[in-house]
Amino acid sequence: MTDGSFVGTPAMPPRTHVPRPAADESRDAAMLPFERPATTAPAASAAPAQPAIGPTGRAMPEFPDPRPVVAGRPARVVSMCNQKGGVGKTTTTINLGASLAEQGRRVLLVDFDPQGSLSVGLGLNPHEMELTIYNLLMQRDVTLDEVVVPSGVAGMDLLPSNIDLSAAEVQLVHEVAREQTLQRVLAPAIEHYDVILIDCQPSLGLLTVNALTASDGVIVPLECEYFALRGVALLKTTIDKVRERLNPKLEIDGVLGTMFDGRTLHSREVMERLVQAWGDTVFHTVIRRTVKFSDATVAGEPITEYASTSAGADSYRQLAREVLARWPGE
Numbered sequence: 001m002t003d004g005s006f007v008g009t010p011a012m013p014p015r016t017h018v019p020r021p022a023a024d025e026s027r028d029a030a031m032l033p034f035e036r037p038a039t040t041a042p043a044a045s046a047a048p049a050q051p052a053i054g055p056t057g058r059a060m061p062e063f064p065d066p067r068p069v070v071a072g073r074p075a076r077v078v079s080m081c082n083q084k085g086g087v088g089k090t091t092t093t094i095n096l097g098a099s100l101a102e103q104g105r106r107v108l109l110v111d112f113d114p115q116g117s118l119s120v121g122l123g124l125n126p127h128e129m130e131l132t133i134y135n136l137l138m139q140r141d142v143t144l145d146e147v148v149v150p151s152g153v154a155g156m157d158l159l160p161s162n163i164d165l166s167a168a169e170v171q172l173v174h175e176v177a178r179e180q181t182l183q184r185v186l187a188p189a190i191e192h193y194d195v196i197l198i199d200c201q202p203s204l205g206l207l208t209v210n211a212l213t214a215s216d217g218v219i220v221p222l223e224c225e226y227f228a229l230r231g232v233a234l235l236k237t238t239i240d241k242v243r244e245r246l247n248p249k250l251e252i253d254g255v256l257g258t259m260f261d262g263r264t265l266h267s268r269e270v271m272e273r274l275v276q277a278w279g280d281t282v283f284h285t286v287i288r289r290t291v292k293f294s295d296a297t298v299a300g301e302p303i304t305e306y307a308s309t310s311a312g313a314d315s316y317r318q319l320a321r322e323v324l325a326r327w328p329g330e
Contacts, residue, residue: 123300
């Protein structure tokens, strides 16, 4: 032995780490005297779905598909009324009527505006009409069937008008029960249609009072603009007077925001004030600005036929479902 070491003894090689092969879990599990509990990831708690907020600032409900038409039920008469012009009365009358016709309702549109915009919007020439609603109002020998014309939309007819109707407001002043004249001439149509929509003139004169007296409900189209908002209070006063003195069954079916542009603060503020003033009377559906409405008017067709897949057509179809959901018995 020299210097404390054994002579002739080879040095031990360095110990190296040999990795252990991965464990076979199935083999290990088979060797266990008990069943290994399954490990599952903790389930994430599902948050309740929040309802979508619509353009009116309220939760947007789901409107069910309308029920089938009940045979033998009298028509519901509805006036599109606002004393301010250019708020979408005629556009709403045409397109809501066409959307209701798509739902299987028999619809009669009544053009009760001397401007004849409803008739023009459905492709009629006001100068070529032999008989209009003026003749029906003022001539006892003219019947409803003689004046009603097809609108070009399946299930929807039209009672046309032109400038002659402007004379009726003066001539009716001297008639007995002048406020019930339209109600009298529309009586035969009550049994033949499911819905009658009256497009009123932009005023609160005798023709509009006639329309309100003949109606079960009123839809108020309202442009989402400040000046349009100011005049609604006067309209409500007129509706209240007609209800008290002439037509106790008259009710406001809803206020419809039209020409809405959600990109502008002004439209959103007007809609907010409208909901504050009228509450749930305001329809959840709003009609947004789109050039398709003008194009459809030039073509003489409802937007549901001219641009069937457009956002405007979808809005009026949704409005039809919402309106039917509000009407009693629908």
